[in-house]
Amino acid sequence: MTKIAYVREKGIPPSPPPLTEVGIIRWVRQNLFSSWFNGILTLFSLYFIILILADFIPWAWGGHWQTKSLRECLDLDPNVACFSVLTARWKQLLFGLYPAEEYWRPTLTFILLLLSIVPILVPKYLKFFWFSAIYPGLAIWLLWGGSFWSVAIVYIGLIFGFATYVILSSKFLKTTSMALSASIVLTVLFYLFFSSLLVRFLSFLLPINLPFVDSLQLGGFTLSIVVGVSGIVASFPIGILLALGRQSNLPVIKMICVGFIEFIRGVPLITLLFVASVLLNYFLPPGTNFDIVLRVVIMVTLFSAAYMAEVIRGGLAGLPLGQHEASASLGLTYWQSQRLVIMPQALKISIPGIVNTFIGLFKDTTLVSIISLRDPVGLASTIRADSKWNGIYWELYIAIGLMFFVFCFGMSQYSQYLERKLKTDN
Amino acid sequence: MSEDKNIIKSDKTKVAITDEVAIHISDMNKWFGNFHVLRDINLEVKRGERIVVCGPSGSGKSTLIRCINRLEEHQKGSIIVDGTELTTDLKNIDKIRSEVGMVFQHFNLFPHLTTLENCTLAPIWVRETPEKEASEIAMEMLEKVKIPEQAHKYPGQLSGGQQQRVAIARSLCMKPRIMLFDEVTSALDPEMIKEVLDTMIQLAEEGMTMICVTHEMGFARQVANRVIFMDEGQIVEQNEPEEFFNNPKSDRTKLFLSQILGH
Ligand SMILES: Nc1ncnc2c1ncn2[C@@H]1O[C@H](COP(=O)(O)OP(=O)(O)OP(=O)(O)O)[C@@H](O)[C@H]1O
Ligand SMILES: [Mg+2]
Numbered sequence: 001m002t003k004i005a006y007v008r009e010k011g012i013p014p015s016p017p018p019l020t021e022v023g024i025i026r027w028v029r030q031n032l033f034s035s036w037f038n039g040i041l042t043l044f045s046l047y048f049i050i051l052i053l054a055d056f057i058p059w060a061w062g063g064h065w066q067t068k069s070l071r072e073c074l075d076l077d078p079n080v081a082c083f084s085v086l087t088a089r090w091k092q093l094l095f096g097l098y099p100a101e102e103y104w105r106p107t108l109t110f111i112l113l114l115l116s117i118v119p120i121l122v123p124k125y126l127k128f129f130w131f132s133a134i135y136p137g138l139a140i141w142l143l144w145g146g147s148f149w150s151v152a153i154v155y156i157g158l159i160f161g162f163a164t165y166v167i168l169s170s171k172f173l174k175t176t177s178m179a180l181s182a183s184i185v186l187t188v189l190f191y192l193f194f195s196s197l198l199v200r201f202l203s204f205l206l207p208i209n210l211p212f213v214d215s216l217q218l219g220g221f222t223l224s225i226v227v228g229v230s231g232i233v234a235s236f237p238i239g240i241l242l243a244l245g246r247q248s249n250l251p252v253i254k255m256i257c258v259g260f261i262e263f264i265r266g267v268p269l270i271t272l273l274f275v276a277s278v279l280l281n282y283f284l285p286p287g288t289n290f291d292i293v294l295r296v297v298i299m300v301t302l303f304s305a306a307y308m309a310e311v312i313r314g315g316l317a318g319l320p321l322g323q324h325e326a327s328a329s330l331g332l333t334y335w336q337s338q339r340l341v342i343m344p345q346a347l348k349i350s351i352p353g354i355v356n357t358f359i360g361l362f363k364d365t366t367l368v369s370i371i372s373l374r375d376p377v378g379l380a381s382t383i384r385a386d387s388k389w390n391g392i393y394w395e396l397y398i399a400i401g402l403m404f405f406v407f408c409f410g411m412s413q414y415s416q417y418l419e420r421k422l423k424t425d426n
Numbered sequence: 427m428s429e430d431k432n433i434i435k436s437d438k439t440k441v442a443i444t445d446e447v448a449i450h451i452s453d454m455n456k457w458f459g460n461f462h463v464l465r466d467i468n469l470e471v472k473r474g475e476r477i478v479v480c481g482p483s484g485s486g487k488s489t490l491i492r493c494i495n496r497l498e499e500h501q502k503g504s505i506i507v508d509g510t511e512l513t514t515d516l517k518n519i520d521k522i523r524s525e526v527g528m529v530f531q532h533f534n535l536f537p538h539l540t541t542l543e544n545c546t547l548a549p550i551w552v553r554e555t556p557e558k559e560a561s562e563i564a565m566e567m568l569e570k571v572k573i574p575e576q577a578h579k580y581p582g583q584l585s586g587g588q589q590q591r592v593a594i595a596r597s598l599c600m601k602p603r604i605m606l607f608d609e610v611t612s613a614l615d616p617e618m619i620k621e622v623l624d625t626m627i628q629l630a631e632e633g634m635t636m637i638c639v640t641h642e643m644g645f646a647r648q649v650a651n652r653v654i655f656m657d658e659g660q661i662v663e664q665n666e667p668e669e670f671f672n673n674p675k676s677d678r679t680k681l682f683l684s685q686i687l688g689h
Contacts, residue, residue, distance in 0.1 A: 325497055326534035326593075330548035330600060331524030333516075340547060344538050 063395075069388035085389050086399050092383070093399065096219015096374045102145075102211065106222040109142045113229065121414065136233075143218065143226065145210035149202040153195045161187030215293040219374030221403060226293065227375075228362040228407075231300040235361065236354075238301065239308025244338060246313055257309070264306035269364055272299040277371035296368055304361040311357055315350035316342065348422050355415035359408045366404075376400045446473040447506075448604055448635045449494060454503035456486075456493060456659075463489050464500070465659045473603075476636045478646040478667070481656035482682060487639040490656070491606045494637070495526045508603060524552050527597030528606040531613050533589040535581035541568065541592050542577040545599045553600065560599070567595040571625050587618025591625055598629075605629065607638040641686055647671065655679045 019025065032042040063081030067073045073082035086093070095106055116135035119128040134155065141151040164186050169179035203209075218226065245257030264272075276295040284290055319342060327337035347354070369378030380396045383389050449471040456464040463486045471477060479487045492498040493505060496512055496519045505512045507522045536544050545564035549555040555563070568574045571591035573584075581589055590610055597605060607626065611619040623645050630636060630649040640646065646653050646667050653670040655663045655678075663676045671687075674680045 320532075320534075322530060322532055322534035323536065326528075326530065326536070328497060329495055329523055329526075329528040330596070331520055331552040332548060333520060336551050340551065341536050345536075348538065 070390065070392050071388075081395055082392060083395050083399075085383065085392050085395055089379075089383050089389075092220060092379055093376055093403075094220045095222050096379065097217040098213060098219065098222065099211070099217065102213065105142045105145075105210070105213075109139045110222075110225065112138065112142075113225070141210065143213065143222075144215070145212045147199065147203050148208035148210075149199045152202075153199050156198070157187055157191050157195060160190055215291050216373075218293060220376055220379055223293070223368070223373060223375045224362070224365045224404075227297055227300055227365045227368065230297045231304055231361050231365070232358050234297070234301040235303075235305040235308050235357075238305035239312055239357075240343065242305060242309035243312035243316060246309060247316060261306045261309050264303055265310070269300070269303050269367055270370055272303055273367060273371050275299070292373070296371075296373065300361060300365065303364075304357055307357045307360070308354065311350050311353035312346060314353065315346035315348075318349045319345055351415050351419055351422075355411055359411055362407060362411075363404060376403070447471070448473045448475070448508060449637075450504075450506040451494075452504055454493065454500050454505055456489060456498065456500045456502075463659050464493070467503070467661060469654070469661065471604075471635065471637065473635055474633045475651050476630050476634075476649050477638070477652050477654060478650040479637060479639045479654045479656060480641055480643075480646070480682070480686075481662075485656045486659040487656050488608050491528075491608055491637055491639060494604075494606060495523050495528055497528075520552075524548070524600055525602055526604045526606060527600060527602035529590070529593050529597055529608070529610045531609040533581070533586075533593045533613075535589055535593055535596070537581050540578050540580055541573075541584070544581070544592060545596045548596070549599050563601075564595070564599050567598045568592070570598070570628070571595045572621075585618060586614045587621045590614065590618075590622045594622075594625055594629075604635045604637070607636065607640065609639050609641075611640065611642060643671065643687065655682065657682070 016022075033039040059079065060081050062077070063083045064073045064076060065083050065087050067076065067082065067084040068088075070082055070085070073080075073084060091100070091103065095103055098106060112135060116132045119125045119132050137151045137155055141148055161183050165179055165183035168182055169176055242257050242261060245253045246261065248254045248257070273296060276299040277292065280290065280295055323341055323345065324337065327341040332340065366375055366377040368375050369381070372378065374382060377400060380400065383396065384392060447470055449469065451467050451469040454464060454467040455462070467490060479490065481487050489498055493500050493512075494507060500512075508525050510518050510522055512518065512522060535541075536547070539547065542561060542564050545567060546555075546557065546560040549560040549563060550557055553560075565574055565577065568577055571594055573588055573591055573595075576584055576588060576592070581592065584592065594610075610626075611622050614622060619642070623642060626636070626638070626645070627649055636649075638645075638650075650667045652664055653667050654661055655670070655674075655676070657678050663670070663674065663679045665675075670679075671683065674683055
């Protein structure tokens with residue numbers, strides 16, 4: 001018979017864990033050598049990493065930056081990198097064939113871009129959203145040039161439309177829908193008949209002009225960012241609408257959305273870009289000049305909108321039916337409940353997929369090199385066509401890759417930050 | 427069957443004395459595809475009346491009260507709520523929904539909004555109440571359901587009973603004239619059931635028109651003016667609670683009562 005009753009007479013003071021269970025030693029043991037198989041894998045991986053770095057570091061570290069041509073590099077030391085091509089051509093990689101004396105314009109546009117996304121990314125600065133709203137017009141004017149007023153007129157028209165709506169709905173017309181349609185009609189009339197006159201008048205009063213730059217001169221990273229950012233901004237709302245349309249109870253809308261999504265997903269982006277660059281000209285009346293960059297942006301937008309729609313549909317499917325019922329039972333209309341209840345939750349679920357689509361879109365902009373636009377990848381070929389740099393590959397692609405990496409990694413980090421933040425919110 | 431009809435008739439004449447009609451349902455039928463869920467439903471609810479609906483699972487209780495605010499569409503007959511007939515007209519539907527509050531079995535709070543925001547959302551967007559005033563009303567309602575201190579928490583941080591009381595407060599913020607409750611306590615632990623029922627009893631005492639689908643017979647005895655028993659999509663029996671429980675007329679009611687009270 002053992003004794004069951006037991007009373008502790010002296011407490012045990014806490015003591016630190018054994019050395020093998022703390023700090024680096026513990027981490028290494030748990031993560032790298034937790035079993036003999038993991039140990040072998042670790043050693044193998046280390047071996048390969050060292051092998052690659054042993055070649056890469058001396059190659060990159062000793063690279064030439066100041067030679068005049070690839071020939072000169074090879075004569076000096078054929079075993080190291082020849083980054084001189086970047087020294088010689090970095091402006092082209094950034095700006096394409098943009099006129100050199102106008103480089104400040106894309107630079108300023110880029111800086112303003114960074115500023116304009118702050119209100120969207122950081123809720124605290126949401127009160128500066130007006131800047132994000134006027135940014136697109138500003139960017140178009142800065143990049144392509146021409147008269148300031150021909151871009152500003154778009155905004156003036158919108159303000160005009162809004163003002164007429166406010167006046168009509170408060171003073172004259174009873175129902176908001178009547179005021180809305182009346183102000184839309186007036187705005188269209190404004191654009192059709194009055195805008196060109198007003199532009200001429202304003203340009204006469206206060207001429208603000210920038211030298212005109214053709215779309216074909218746009219290139220390098222400027223082009224990637226123009227196409228990428230426009231695509232991202234435009235494809236997001238279209239993707240939401242497509243996702244909602246796909247779930248619609250109205251058969252016609254549902255059919256159109258499903259048809260569109262499935263068609264776009266079934267066709268490679270390259271095909272769409274070829275359509276944009278070649279085929280569209282057949283369909284348009286001869287003589288019309290439909291900007292090539294705009295055509296590309298439209299195709300890229302449609303392409304990623306279809307993917308976006310599927311990602312968001314996944315988020316919508318993840319929501320319990322009760323959310324729709326609760327918001328409906330409170331009297332919220334369809335659009336109110338989508339905007340206030342459904343989308344905030346569905347988008348939150350879909351953040352990883354949405355950002356994935358954004359990153360994919362941004363990298364896919366390099367495909368425009370196939371239709372001979374001069375994005376960085378297209379420029380790489382242009383640069384090689386120069387006899388001085390004929391045969392240079394690695395150095396260019398590493399630089400291009402790094403630049404893309406910075407952007408994509410940034411987006412990915414932001415999405416992870418956002419996910420963490422929203423998770424602690426509720 | 428004839429027996430059942432008699433009871434309905436006698437009840438109708440009795441409540442016809444009171445003044446205003448909140449809900450009037452006549453010869454209402456509903457199908458899910460080929461499945462006839464609701465058959466010839468006739469029901470009149472007076473203002474201030476408290477009705478408890480019970481019946482076996484799948485008998486169509488939820489479907490019935492969901493028809494009243496058009497979460498489900500009926501195919502035959504008419505439903506008139508607060509003098510407005512439910513038709514395909516979206517305007518009528520939105521109007522009725524803002525007059526009729528509904529509380530669900532699984533709360534269905536909006537998880538991305540705080541308790542307070544849950545309560546102010548509909549007043550702000552549907553009633554266009556100024557935000558400050560909406561917050562004041564919301565706090566008043568949260569006090570009524572006895573959880574003002576949870577106003578700034580998210581639903582995920584509340585217990586089931588607290589969530590359900592927030593859901594009730596959320597509906598009350600729209601100042602509804604009618605409240606529908608669909609088995610609001612059946613997803614809760616016993617000690618939380620009481621706090622939710624207490625809230626509902628309080629509402630009943632204030633004279634709210636209520637239709638409650640519930641199997642809480644104690645609650646039914648205490649607050650109901652009328653208990654309705656449904657089976658296979660039909661109203662089988664309805665009566666005053668005492669009479670209903672002590673002296674059920676139909677065999678199906680007797681069987682049902684013996685099952686839920688028996689164990
Ligand atoms: N959306 C639907 N589509 C098809 N059938 C449905 C649908 N909703 C409910 N039903 C069926 O209609 C019948 C009545 O359902 P209802 O939810 O009204 O029953 P209930 O009386 O509330 O049951 P419970 O006590 O289980 O909640 C059930 O047989 C159910 O399977
Ligand atoms: Mg039910």
